[in-house]
Amino acid sequence: MSTPLVDQFTRARSQIDNDFFNQGIAAQPASPPPLPQVGPQQRRNGETHYPRQMANHEDLALLRTARDLRQHVLLGGPPGCGKTASVEAAFDSLFDPATSPGLQTLIGTAETTVGDLLGTYLPDRTPGVAPGTFTFVYGPLTIAVAYGLPLLIDEITLIDPGILSALYAVMDGRPHLLLPGTDIPPVPVQPGFCVFATYNPDAPGSILSEALASRFAHHWQVGTDxxxxxxxxxxxxxxxxxxxxxxxxxxxxxxxxxxxxxxxxxxxxxxxxxxxxxxxxxxxxxxxxxxxxxxxxxxxxxxxxxxxxxxxxxxxxx
Ligand SMILES: Nc1ncnc2c1ncn2[C@@H]1O[C@H](COP(=O)(O)OP(=O)(O)O)[C@@H](O)[C@H]1O
Ligand SMILES: [Mg+2]
Structure with missing residues (x-):
């Protein structure tokens, strides 16, 4: 039905919608400029790694900035498309092997244990140490936390969700890592610790639980370039x-x-x-x-x- 009153109302209504819409557009903050580039990197195997585009940033620059902000990054995609290589390329050159353990890595499987993450007691065979002595050897999570290093967990969705809870507390911002079953005091989480993880959504047994997904501030879908x-x-x-x-x-x-x-x-x-x-x-x-x-x-x-x-x-x- 079209009456002058209805027409007037419709016009007023569409003006409000337009104003709202325009305001909505106007309210969008301007995109920040691209992060400073890291540039092509030499991999440890001698290959050159070429950075890729992520939004309007270079992927390697974004990965380094995410680490500075302790915003964990999850990369999903088929095997061999460049997930691990990107994380290694972002961080390998930041650390001098003579002075730093560098990027910590763990390859996840269905058999991964809390000990694989945190560390385990192993027989100490150092000369002069009494036979039968056991020493706690730090796992990659503990080293990353203690030295403020990035931690790369490959194939994270193959790891039993119960085991991953050992990781969640420090990902969530708890200031200490606990080493249950040891007499080692809580390890303070140093700046520079950040988790980077990869997974293949189509791998048999791959489970991307909500608990896991929600811990990662960045989710990247990776495919071959x-x-x-x-x-x-x-x-x-x-x-x-x-x-x-x-x-x-x-x-x-x-x-x-x-x-x-x-x-x-x-x-x-x-x-x-x-x-x-x-x-x-x-x-x-x-x-x-x-x-x-x-x-x-x-x-x-x-x-x-x-x-x-x-x-x-x-x-x-x-
Ligand atoms: N951006 C890149 N520049 C150059 N080579 C790359 C790049 N990304 C991947 N590669 C090559 O592809 C191979 C497979 O990548 P990788 O990261 O191991 O795959 P994924 O972790 O996804 O299984 C690497 O060993 C490297 O040779
Ligand atoms: Mg990989």
Whole structure:
């Protein structure tokens, strides 16, 4: 129904909506400028690590700033896409191995124990120490807390949630780390301690509990940078195949739980001149989970028709 009164009301109403909307836009604070760049880093294995984009910042700069603010960072993504490498690249060069234990690391599994995090009593074999003496050897969490270092926990979602509660108190800001069952006094948490963790959401047994997720101020979804793969000399045809397969994996409709990522492509690149393109392509398919092998081999055969799963044959030269 349209009457002058209703029209007037509608106009007034839409003016209020507009004002609110405009105010809402105007109320957005301006984005801060990008953080100062860290730049390409030399990895311990001699490789160059190239920083990536996260929002309008460089990922390595953001990781370092997160540490300064003790805002823990969780990176999720398929194996081999660059999660661990980014954290190592952000922190390795900050510490001189001669004077600092540097970035602390732990690879999580379903069998990880509280002792793997905090430390355990081990037989002390130092010359002059009485046989049968046990000494408490600090675990990576205790070293990171005591020396104010970043701690990288790879595959954190494979660790039993009950075990992780040993970590939560210090992540939440408790000023001391307790070492239950020892006579060691609480260890003060030093500035510089911060947790960086990676996980693969599709790994069997991966559990990202709310308790775990909520402790991380930053959640990054990581995937392979296909342009970087090209820049690193991976043949464009295989990059395209991997990229297509990755799209199918992300679709989640066709049962593909894993597909070749940057690590696999770099191995392919290195194998081609050594062993030939068909062998390298066969390896790429052979490393896939059995239920995905046919699908991945089929995609690879579109560009390398002679590729087949790398199966060991009979006696050489027969
Ligand atoms: N930004 C990058 N620059 C150069 N090489 C990279 C980069 N990210 C990853 N890589 C390469 O890819 C490999 C796999 O990355 P990694 O971090 O180990 O994977 P993830 O932890 O996700 O399983 C690394 O060993 C490195 O050779
Ligand atoms: Mg990793």
């Amino acid at each position: 296909w342009d970087l793969a090209l820049e690193l000399g991976v043949p464009p045809e295989i990059v395209q195949v991997a990229r297509n397969l990755d799209g199918q994996r992300l679709d989640r409709n066709n049962g593909l739980l894993a597909s070749p990522q940057l690590r696999d492509l770099l191995i392919f690149r290195d194998q081609v001149p050594q062993f030939g393109v068909e062998y390298a392509a066969g390896t790429l398919a052979a490393k896939a989970a059995p239920e995905n092998q046919d699908q991945i081999l089929e995609a690879i055969q579109m560009i390398y028709p002679m590729a087949s799963i790398t199966r060991l044959g009979g006696r050489y030269g027969r």
